[in-house]
Amino acid sequence: MGLQEYRCPCCGGSIEFNSSIGKMKCPFCDTEFEMESLKDLDQALDKEEPESMTWNSYEGQSWSGEDMTGMAAYHCKSCGAEIVTAETTAASACPFCGNPIVMMNNFAGNLKPDFIIPFKLDKNAAKEALTKHFQGKRLLPSAFSSQNHIDEVTGVYVPFWLFNSGADADIRYKCTKVRRWSDADYNYKETKYYTVLRSGSLAFENIPVDASKKMADDLMDSLEPFKFEEKKDFMTAYLSGYLADKYDVSADESVERANVRIKNSTIQQFRSTVKDYDTVETENSNIRLRDGSYKYVLLPMWILNTSWNGQKFVFGMNGQTGKFVGDLPMDKGKFWKYFLLYFVIAAVIVFIIAYLLMNK
Amino acid sequence: MEFVYPILIAIVVGLIIAFVLTSGLRAELKSVHQATQANIYIKQGSFKLSNEQDLYICTKVDKTAKPKPQQQQQR
Structure with missing residues (x-):
């Protein structure tokens, strides 16, 4: 069985177990990870199957002499x-x-x-x-x-x-929820990382x-x-x-x-079920055709x-x-005629608005 | 001088609006496109999710100092 290597979603570095805190920790950006979350992720990754886009062979019908008459x-x-x-x-x-x-x-x-x-x-x-x-x-x-x-x-x-x-798919997304706030001295940006898994057909x-x-x-x-x-x-x-x-x-x-x-429609269909995140990035997609x-x-x-x-x-x-x-x-002459017409109308309106606002 | 800025704004915005509107007219002439999706061919009611998991992994907080007002720095 191969060793599973975990990558930090924040910085991409390899994370390792830190015995003093009893958790996985990224040695590069110091982000700590809950063991339970990684266990669930492990189980999900084990279930992933390789992509397969193969079709059944086709016999087809031959022309009969009767068909070809006429x-x-x-x-x-x-x-x-x-x-x-x-x-x-x-x-x-x-x-x-x-x-x-x-x-x-x-x-x-x-x-x-x-x-x-x-x-x-x-x-x-x-x-x-x-x-x-x-x-x-x-x-x-x-x-x-x-x-x-x-x-x-x-x-x-x-x-x-x-x-x-038919199409079976397992798709894994890396998602984040971002929250920002400030106090007197600092601006804060909190990013919560999620691994979102969708399987279905x-x-x-x-x-x-x-x-x-x-x-x-x-x-x-x-x-x-x-x-x-x-x-x-x-x-x-x-x-x-x-x-x-x-x-x-x-x-x-x-x-x-x-x-x-x-493939494109399957990805789009599954993507529509990933909601309420600020960023969604597809990390891995496996699509297998059936029948x-x-x-x-x-x-x-x-x-x-x-x-x-x-x-x-x-x-x-x-x-x-x-x-x-x-x-x-396209008639190029008409194109420039319309371009000029729209430009003049828009420029006059914008000029009046800008002049009135600036000279209030 | 009071006309310079409104004129500049009017020219830039006017060019953008004219470009957007004429691009719309150009698009009317094109009706042939390569299909990249098969959404209309999805069998009704066939889409079913067998696994739907949202796993929380970690939180990272970035803290950046606010720039100090100039007066405070001078004191």
Whole structure:
């Protein structure tokens, strides 16, 4: 059994047992420690387990001959996208880069999606949402919204991995409560040190991570959330009229993004239970995933591409909820006009107040 | 001279206010952000604490002398 070394929370030095006072004492800053508190801390540290972020393996479903009947696959020679759709849907341009796409001779599938969320909103709703997206943006160049011609509005089923997992966590915080007072000669600052321990569990459901290299991760993240209770078992018929991208980012490659989100939210959730301290510092956190599994799904997105002043702008609309996102350009002239306007108004008001106060 | 300080204050505060307000207008143009959390995907009612301990470790008191008034020092 290894020797447990205690560190003084006040100065970080190694503390040791002082036989004359019968307590642990820091030889550097002379802080004394109650043996009972250290015994409780010892017991808690013994229980801490190593972190583990592993997921169960995924078998996935293969395409059957029946599934593949009536499907067409296209290849974009420009960006490498492989797009799947119903044979009846004419596809001529790549939804990601806008270049022409060609039909492939045979459809070689990877995995068959487990679920799909069908489109609820149509192309017109996407165009209306774009107009609405421009409204109220005071720094948007007028020419961008008035001359803007969206090159292509495409309904795409984007491949996602959906992660489900339980998480157990042990988190240790170093906390302080500070009290200050004074007498005639001195100012006093009393700092009480606490070790705060929290253990528990929580579960995550349907964390989506996009499985397409062509779709920007931040754009896809911004289109969340989806109503996963409306998901359906995959059927080829849902692809009619839309394009579907095939995944080119494996679940193993995507898992890190899910892990980061789980870890951050777990830490935040546990942190919300540490209250009434003046300072809280996380000393150690161990998060262990439990029953981690994932599914392959297709989610509906309207993708709108446009170019302006040689720059490409991509907008996206959640095809289920209608959430619309996309960064817009800024008119620098308008920016400085507003800056000057706000500066003049604020400066005049502040000048009057400052003048009146100083010449009372 | 009575205008100098109010003018200086007005310029500094005016610049700060203009910067804050125009930053707000710039932020309106940005709607794409990377997600770093999964709070909305926490299963309702799944968060349970099995251990909740707040262990008092020690107290440290720092004492600093108040500066003496100048008159007392001169006497």
